[in-house]
Amino acid sequence: MNQTQAHAWSPDAVTREILEELRGEIGACMQCGTCTASCPNGFAMDITPRQMWRMVQFGMLDRILESKTFWMCSSCYMCTLRCPRGLKLTRAMGALKRLARQRGTWKIRKNSAFYDAFMENVEKYGRVQETSLMPGYFLKSRDPLLPLHYLPLGVRMMRAGKLHPPSSAQKGRLKELFAKVREMEEES
């Protein structure tokens, strides 16, 4: 698959499956816009949540994947609480992030870098170790200036005694679970 030729790209089976699941979940959306009006991060989105659900209904995969809308979801569940159709919209935003991750372009990897680093940290240590999570995130983001952004906060956290060396108490505890889930998700 040649990533530089967007038009030559055809969605793989997993991508199609997530999109189908999403279309099922969002099918009843009546485009009232309550989600858009409820979203605290809507101002930073390029496509409003309401428009995004329409694009999901129409299966407009390319347009969906170009958007940064779902990366701006902070999982506050306000849209889910208020949706008059009772749709699980926050969960759908999570599914859109997974859908985009299947595509795996550089832009997407940058957006999912923190989630990926977080899960790698969980897999390694069993419990999240903040002092090794952040360097993992910096590496994945490939932004050399990013650590500088966190330097003042890191110093203040250190002064308040909030930073601790990684604990290996639960190290490797989730190895089997991660391996099994990976195996199951590759099968399906």
Add this chain to the structure above:
Amino acid sequence: MKYAYYPGCSLQESAREFDVSVRAVMAALGVELVDIPDWTCCGASAAEPVSALMNYALPARNLALAEQELPGLDVLAPCSACYLNLLKVNREVVGNKDLHARVNEALGASGLNYRGTVGVRHILDVLVNDIGLDPIKERIVNDLGGMRVSAYYGCQILRPYEVFDDPRHPVSMDNVLSALGAKPLPWDMGNKCCGASLMVTHPEVAMHSVAAILGAADGSDAVATVCPLCQMNLEAYQHDSAAGGHHVPILYLTQLMGLAFGLEEPSVLLDKNMSMDGSMRAGIRSRAWRHEAPGEGDETLARET
């Protein structure tokens, strides 16, 4: 009263003051907390964007351990994301035959199985509904003396599941604060999102929410919270001009309870709060707001002093 305790990762790391004060306050109220043996991360809000199955399997593992090792006990989770993830398993996995089987197949890899019998409780739920406000009042030795506190609930303990409070107009924390002798201030930011992990992935976006919340808290002696990520987001950027230059201590509800119960260091660990400088710390210890000049603040308070 006895609970299976799920501290969660943050409470072992940058939010130790929350863990320590929860344990101290619960002990003072005669509540026994038994740590779930061998507990691991619940996946926070990072599992869902990566793996649909992991999103359920990680929290389910901890419920399976509680079910097996501490039968009959409800799980108490102080952290908002942990609480929601654990609760989500009971609401979305249990009762969904296919998904439940898949989650148990995954757990089977480490010899575990979750039947779905464990109750999941948030600490506010336990404080208000199991312990009750009267026993809390009885335990007070040094009430908060009219301290003006803004109760910040955040998102995930209230939404999407309406369990112990109204997600539109939450009151549970305000009631606990009143019982402690504080003066909860009316504001409309209590259930607004602080940006959560967006503060890491897109800080310029989350900063808008943080600035709005801190701005609305002007005039408060403190903001009380029950979420480690809310606490971090609201206090970590107070030195940042993008956050609007508002300074206010962001304290865990259990730290304020500890102070009202007369517990001293190391039970409340006020030194770990980055939003506390020396004068704020002294103000909280000496109950500075009790001696404010008449005319400033509330009239009834002025009469009391």
